Amino acid sequence: MAFLKNLLSGLEKKKVLPVQKKFPIVCPHCFRKFEPEEVVFRATHSKEDDEEYALQEDEKLNAYLEKFRMEGIEELEAVIDPRTIPIEKSVYVDEVLISIKDKYDIETKKRLCPFCHNDLPYSAGRTPSNIIAIIGASQVGKSVYMTSLIHTLETSTAHNFNAACMPINSDTSRRFRDQYQDPLFVQNTLVESTQKEKKQEPFIFQFKFKDTQKPPLSLVFFDVAGEGMVEEEYIDLYANHIKNATGILFLVDPLQLSAIRSKIILNQGDKNGDFTSKYQESRDVVVTLAENFIGLQEDGKTPIPTAIVVTKSDMLEYLAKDGDDYVKANSNMFNNYVHKAYFNLDEHENISGEVQRFIEKVDLAFMDAIEVHFSNVSYFAVSALGQNPVEGKVEGVIEPTRVDEPFLWLLYKLRFIGAGERVK
Ligand SMILES: Nc1nc2c(ncn2[C@@H]2O[C@H](COP(=O)(O)OP(=O)(O)OP(=O)(O)O)[C@@H](O)[C@H]2O)c(=O)[nH]1
Numbered sequence: 350m351a352f353l354k355n356l357l358s359g360l361e362k363k364k365v366l367p368v369q370k371k372f373p374i375v376c377p378h379c380f381r382k383f384e385p386e387e388v389v390f391r392a393t394h395s396k397e398d399d400e401e402y403a404l405q406e407d408e409k410l411n412a413y414l415e416k417f418r419m420e421g422i423e424e425l426e427a428v429i430d431p432r433t434i435p436i437e438k439s440v441y442v443d444e445v446l447i448s449i450k451d452k453y454d455i456e457t458k459k460r461l462c463p464f465c466h467n468d469l470p471y472s473a474g475r476t477p478s479n480i481i482a483i484i485g486a487s488q489v490g491k492s493v494y495m496t497s498l499i500h501t502l503e504t505s506t507a508h509n510f511n512a513a514c515m516p517i518n519s520d521t522s523r524r525f526r527d528q529y530q531d532p533l534f535v536q537n538t539l540v541e542s543t544q545k546e547k548k549q550e551p552f553i554f555q556f557k558f559k560d561t562q563k564p565p566l567s568l569v570f571f572d573v574a575g576e577g578m579v580e581e582e583y584i585d586l587y588a589n590h591i592k593n594a595t596g597i598l599f600l601v602d603p604l605q606l607s608a609i610r611s612k613i614i615l616n617q618g619d620k621n622g623d624f625t626s627k628y629q630e631s632r633d634v635v636v637t638l639a640e641n642f643i644g645l646q647e648d649g650k651t652p653i654p655t656a657i658v659v660t661k662s663d664m665l666e667y668l669a670k671d672g673d674d675y676v677k678a679n680s681n682m683f684n685n686y687v688h689k690a691y692f693n694l695d696e697h698e699n700i701s702g703e704v705q706r707f708i709e710k711v712d713l714a715f716m717d718a719i720e721v722h723f724s725n726v727s728y729f730a731v732s733a734l735g736q737n738p739v740e741g742k743v744e745g746v747i748e749p750t751r752v753d754e755p756f757l758w759l760l761y762k763l764r765f766i767g768a769g770e771r772v773k
């Protein structure tokens with residue numbers, strides 16, 4: 350039996366994708382999907398005496414900006430349709446059109462989405478683009494989790510999978526560092542509640558394997574305002590990416606579960622850590638998603654792989670003290686586990702089962718709502734900080750627990766990494 354299992358997991362590990370070099374593009378701004386041939390280009394210069402190349406208003410871009418209540422741009426360089434350019438003036442790399450020379454023989458590499466005219470990342474069309482939506486009620490820990498996850502991917506997870514993870518460009522790098530990473534990991538302060546009125550820009554990272562036979566991935570992370578997650582208009586305008594997501598991380602906060610909140614506070618004793626006073630039912634988030642898009646899919650269910658992630662698992666230790674009621678003191682939730690080279694299914698099944706039983710006990714209504722609307726789910730528990738902050742500050746070194754596991758499960762489900770089981 351052990352031999353068979355070994356053989357099977359070996360085969361599983363060898364499963365690699367055929368080498369594909371051209372991929373459909375999903376615009377990280379408007380989320381329309383199109384082929385790499387359909388991109389348009391922005392000229393890199395203007396000519397006042399040529400109407401075609403004069404600075405002009407870009408109606409498509411302005412319509413996009415207006416939709417998000419952002420100021421339009423008066424004049425921009427012309428947009429060039431590559432179909433008007435002779436083939437010898439077009440440059441293809443790995444079958445993907447990446448630059449053209451315009452009629453003045455001036456090169457442009459600025460590819461734009463044909464629908465909204467926003468810039469496309471340079472990897473567009475050359476790597477599969479995977480939108481990872483991080484959703485959940487207000488204050489469940491989305492912004493902190495995204496920061497801790499990306500930080501972990503860059504510093505250890507990528508290495509464990511013989512890959513490198515890095516921001517797609519210097520703008521993403523700067524924004525992520527200034528708004529998320531440095532405040533948390535350098536200044537040890539927590540980010541403010543994400544604003545509902547503000548459009549969140551995507552954070553695009555590349556996950557590139559050292560083995561060139563494996564295609565790299567573009568990961569598009571979105572951090573949304575939890576407050577908006579129960580409003581139809583918000584989802585429609587600011588969270589459209591969820592509908593087009595390749596994977597969903599659905600975060601649930603144990604401190605917002607009425608069944609256990611008071612118990613945790615009580616058991617915490619005189620440690621005056623932060624406790625969110627905001628309270629929003631996770632189930633209401635499912636309800637909004639259901640009426641907005643899941644309900645329109647076949648059987649009213651979405652097949653998008655969805656990781657249900659219990660956050661702030663460090664706080665569950667206060668429950669464990671109370672005996673076996675909800676969580677065992679020796680629960681796997683409290684032990685970090687590092688998946689290396691492949692996704693360990695054994696380890697995953699243990700934790701998933703445990704968290705599922707936990708949610709069943711504390712929020713059955715949410716569990717039922719999930720089962721009715723999501724067909725591809727698994728359960729996880731993470732602590733992005735490894736501690737409870739006090740007055741908006743963390744102390745010492747941040748030691749996350751199991752923070753990359755839900756993400757690796759998504760990669761496994763999307764067949765970017767293999768899986769294996771321990772030999773019993
Ligand atoms: N104990 C503990 N608390 C955490 C952890 N992660 C986040 N928190 C707490 O949860 C609060 C909210 O975290 P955020 O990441 O800002 O929550 P959010 O889901 O982005 O909230 P909105 O932007 O308002 O939707 C933080 O200020 C922390 O006090 C964790 O791993 N452990």
Ligand SMILES: [Mg+2]
Nearest residue numbers: 491492542543
């Ligand atoms: Mg936030």
Ligand SMILES: [Zn+2]
Nearest residue numbers: 376379462465
């Ligand atoms: Zn677009």
